[in-house]
Amino acid sequence: MDYRKPAVFGENWSPSRYQVLPYFEWEKTVLARPDIRRVLEIGCGNGWNMSRFAQNGRVAFGLDTVPQRVALAQTHGPALLADGLRLPFAADSLDLIYIQHVLHHIGDVDRALAEVRRCLRPGGVLFLVETVEDNPIIHWGRRLYPSWLGDEINAPFTFAGLATQVADSGFRVQRAGQYSVLFWLWEIMPDQFPPLEKLTPYVVPIEHALQKVVRRLGAHCYLVAEKESFGR
Numbered sequence: 001m002d003y004r005k006p007a008v009f010g011e012n013w014s015p016s017r018y019q020v021l022p023y024f025e026w027e028k029t030v031l032a033r034p035d036i037r038r039v040l041e042i043g044c045g046n047g048w049n050m051s052r053f054a055q056n057g058r059v060a061f062g063l064d065t066v067p068q069r070v071a072l073a074q075t076h077g078p079a080l081l082a083d084g085l086r087l088p089f090a091a092d093s094l095d096l097i098y099i100q101h102v103l104h105h106i107g108d109v110d111r112a113l114a115e116v117r118r119c120l121r122p123g124g125v126l127f128l129v130e131t132v133e134d135n136p137i138i139h140w141g142r143r144l145y146p147s148w149l150g151d152e153i154n155a156p157f158t159f160a161g162l163a164t165q166v167a168d169s170g171f172r173v174q175r176a177g178q179y180s181v182l183f184w185l186w187e188i189m190p191d192q193f194p195p196l197e198k199l200t201p202y203v204v205p206i207e208h209a210l211q212k213v214v215r216r217l218g219a220h221c222y223l224v225a226e227k228e229s230f231g232r
């Protein structure tokens with residue numbers, strides 16, 4: 001894929017993708033809220049999420065620890081070279097912090113969640129998308145190869161365990177779901193060989209059928225959580 005171009009559904013991404021990615025509906029709902037203006041993505045990678053936020057009318061800051069990724073993300077919006085464990089933002093200064101497939105690399109999850117909590121205003125939203133090891137292929141694959149694109153994987157989450165950790169870190173979980181029994185495998189392949197994306201509409205019904213029977217083996221989950229105002 002050419003990550004300098006924005007991710008546009010109906011162009012480089014099949015709209016069918018979003019029939020099996022339930023977090024996308026909640027992402028649009030959150031981004032449409034008038035009180036959500038100051039948005040940060042931690043671990044923005046190539047910036048494709050930022051390009052999607054822009055299509056929903058929100059300019060997001062991105063940050064990442066890898067200079068080449070920050071440079072790519074800058075083609076989609078303001079991106080900084082910075083560490084998610086030390087956010088360069090003032091307390092209570094952000095409305096939404098988005099973290100997709102980053103916490104399993106970050107090393108100190110409690111500290112990362114504490115930083116998110118510090119920077120969100122009371123009532124601000126943490127939008128988390130993560131890979132979970134409830135899926136046996138992910139679990140055993142990571143035992144064999146605990147790395148992704150050269151980055152160490154160091155947090156073996158389960159869906160239930162992650163939801164508890166987020167709640168224990170001072171957030172009220174409002175929406176949560178598990179998905180992607182085998183679709184995670186499909187998501188990777190068109191990245192390597194873009195013409196495969198044309199086959200996505202045929203893969204979607206297979207994933208739907210699997211989710212009906214073995215949703216709890218889903219490899220991905222999302223959590224939409226609000227910063228608790230009191231008690232910490």
Ligand SMILES: C[S@@+](CC[C@H](N)C(=O)[O-])C[C@H]1O[C@@H](n2cnc3c(N)ncnc32)[C@H](O)[C@@H]1O
Binds near residue numbers: 043065066085148151
């Ligand atoms: C699997 S990629 C996900 C990229 C993007 N969020 C997405 O979903 O396409 C994980 C990203 O997290 C970044 N990352 C890892 N540790 C980080 C940290 N401590 N602070 C900020 N970014 C970090 C990596 O450099 C990488 O770009």
